[in-house]
Each structure stands twice: as structure tokens, then as C-alpha cells.
Amino acid sequence: MVMLELDRVCVALGRRQVLSGVSATFGAGALVGIVGPNGAGKSTLARAMLALVPAQGRVLIDSSDVAAMRRDDLARRIAYLPQGQTLHWPLTVERLVGLGRLPHLGPMSRIGPHDAAAIDRAMTRADVLDLRQRVATELSGGERARVLLARALAVEAPTLIADEPLASLDPGHQIDVMDxxxxxxxxGALVIAVLHDLTMAARxxxxxxxxxxxxxVADGTPADVLTNGHLRDVYGIEAEVHLGGAWPTVTPLARSPLTAPSKSM
Structure with missing residues (x-):
């Protein structure tokens, strides 16, 4: 059972203090959304969990400091789907998804039957199995996003961090990805996703x-976090919030006359 802990994480990029004293603990079996306005530090927080940016404080996975771990060991523990990836090499979808198995392979090792099965499982779950022989650089934005998700799934790590996994997807595939x-x-995995769509986050x-x-600013259930007060203070908006029932919704209505929007960082 994986446990990820953030202990007073701070990140400064140049002269900007991007994160200040963020602490939280995450356990297996939960889908955790990171929400907030543009420039709030959401993606930087995701990157800090993977030691991809220099940070003060500590990030621990199962009591091990991620900054001190070997990169291949960390890659087996946490799969990462970054936002806005650009593909430069004309690989087939199957070969691109297969890159997710690299943390499990030794030097000069080849993809084996166990890896091939993991690749097939990942493509099936991401609904890209029918694209396996397509060249990835020729895919649409939505197809490419699902293929890159499949690559992350192919790692079969106990933790998955996805930064804006709904970008470039049509509404149907947004639902598929959130499902x-x-x-x-x-x-049983720990899944952490940076999200902008508050209704998807609530649901x-x-x-x-x-x-x-x-x-x-807030940490809890969607009902604890997506309050009118928080939306007003953080996003600077008035919203209609319905979190009861089977289909929660958060509908922005207007800029709040009481607060200015947060400054970008």
C-alpha cells in the first residue's frame, strides 16, 4: 500500500516563490484532484512530487525521500503524465506505449512477454488498441493524449500523477479518462490529477x-473544498454549486464584485 507524503514543500523558480509550505499525505485507493487558478502552482507541485524541480521540505514515498532515490527506482514507483508533450520521433503507437516499460528493463534488455502484456493492458484501458500500428506523430491531439496516458499506464506503478489529463480531449473522452x-x-492505486474542470473534479x-x-487553501472532499466562499476568494467568481445527488456540478456565473482574481505566479 503506497503512501506519499509532502512535508512543508517549498519551490522557488528564479526569484518567484511558486510553492510555500505545502503539506499533505496521500494513501492508496484514492483519486486526488489538484485544483486552482492558472499560475497557482499546481503543475509545480506535481513536478515537486517527482523531484523534477528543486524543492525545500521533503517528499516521501513509503518513507523514502524521492530526491535521494535512483531515477529508475522512482519511475517504477510513480508514473507521470506531463502536460503538453510534443512528439518528435515517428514511432508507432505500440512502440511509444512500450516506452513505459523502460524503468523495468535492464541495459540492453528487450521487451518480454510480461512487458508486452502490460502494453496491451495499457492500450486497452486507454482505448487506443486500434491505433497500435499508427504513427504517433500523425495522430490528432485527442488521440495523442490518450496514447501518452497509455504510456504512463504501461509502467503499472502504484502511483500515477497526471498533469491536466483532460487537455485536448472531447467531452466523451474526458469522461472515459476520468472513469x-x-x-x-x-x-488500489494512488492517482493524483491536476484538473481545471471543477465539475469533473467534483464528480x-x-x-x-x-x-x-x-x-x-483547502484540502478535503469536494463538498469541503468547492464552496462558494473558496470559489469567490480563490477564483474571484460567483458560481452555482450543486454537489449533492448523482451529478454534481460547478457552474461559473460571473466575476465576483467582492474580490479581484488571484494574481498569476
Missing amino acids: LLRAQAHD YCDRLLLIDQGRL
Whole structure:
């Protein structure tokens, strides 16, 4: 059972303090959403969990400091789907998804039957099996996004961090991806997703972290976090919030006359 801990994580990029003292603990079996306005520090927080940016404080996975771990060992523990990836090499989809198995292979090793099965499982779950022989650079934006998700799934790590996994997807595939992320979590993985769509966050996530100007403003269930007060203070909006029933919704209505929008960081 994986455990990921953030202990007073701070990140400065140049002269900007992007994250300030963020602490939280995540356990297996949960889909955790990180929400907040543009420039709040959400993606930086995701990258700090993987030691991809220099940070103060500590990030621990199962009591091991991620900054001190070998990169291949960390890659086996945490799969990462970054946002806005550009593909430069004309690989087939199957070969691209197969790159997710690299943390499990030794030098000069080849893909074996166990790896091939993991690749097939990942492509099936991401609904890209029919694209396996297509050249990845020739795919549409939505197809490419699902293929890159399949690559992350192919790692079969106990933790998955996905940064804006719904970008470039049509509404149907957004639902498919959120269904998949929730299924991964409820099958026992820890899944952390940076999200902008507050309705999707409310419907699918077990827990939300609300980040604003580098600080953790709220941490709890969607009902605890997506309050009118938080939306007004953090996003500077008035919204219609319905979190009861089977289909929670958060509908922005207007800029709040009481607060200015948060400054970008």
C-alpha cells in the first residue's frame, strides 16, 4: 500500500516563490484532484512530487525521500503524465506505449512477454488498441493524449500523477479518462490529477487540494473544498454549486464584485 507524503514543500523558480509550505499525505485507493487558478502552482507541485524541480521540505514515498532515490527506482514507483508533450520521433503507437516499460528493463534488455502484456493492458484501458500500428506523430491531439496516458499506464506503478489529463480531449473522452483514473484508484492505486474542470473534479475525485498563489487553501472532499466562499476568494467568481445527488456540478456565473482574481505566479 503506497503512501506519499509532502512535508512543508517549498519551490522557488528564479526569484518567484511558486510553492510555500505545502503539506499533505496521500494513501492508496484514492483519486486526488489538484485544483486552482492558472499560475497557482499546481503543475509545480506535481513536478515537486517527482523531484523534477528543486524543492525545500521533503517528499516521501513509503518513507523514502524521492530526491535521494535512483531515477529508475522512482519511475517504477510513480508514473507521470506531463502536460503538453510534443512528439518528435515517428514511432508507432505500440512502440511509444512500450516506452513505459523502460524503468523495468535492464541495459540492453528487450521487451518480454510480461512487458508486452502490460502494453496491451495499457492500450486497452486507454482505448487506443486500434491505433497500435499508427504513427504517433500523425495522430490528432485527442488521440495523442490518450496514447501518452497509455504510456504512463504501461509502467503499472502504484502511483500515477497526471498533469491536466483532460487537455485536448472531447467531452466523451474526458469522461472515459476520468472513469479510467477513478477505476485505477479504486483498484488500489494512488492517482493524483491536476484538473481545471471543477465539475469533473467534483464528480470523480475522492479528495481535492485547492492551491492558490503557491499555498494550500483547502484540502478535503469536494463538498469541503468547492464552496462558494473558496470559489469567490480563490477564483474571484460567483458560481452555482450543486454537489449533492448523482451529478454534481460547478457552474461559473460571473466575476465576483467582492474580490479581484488571484494574481498569476
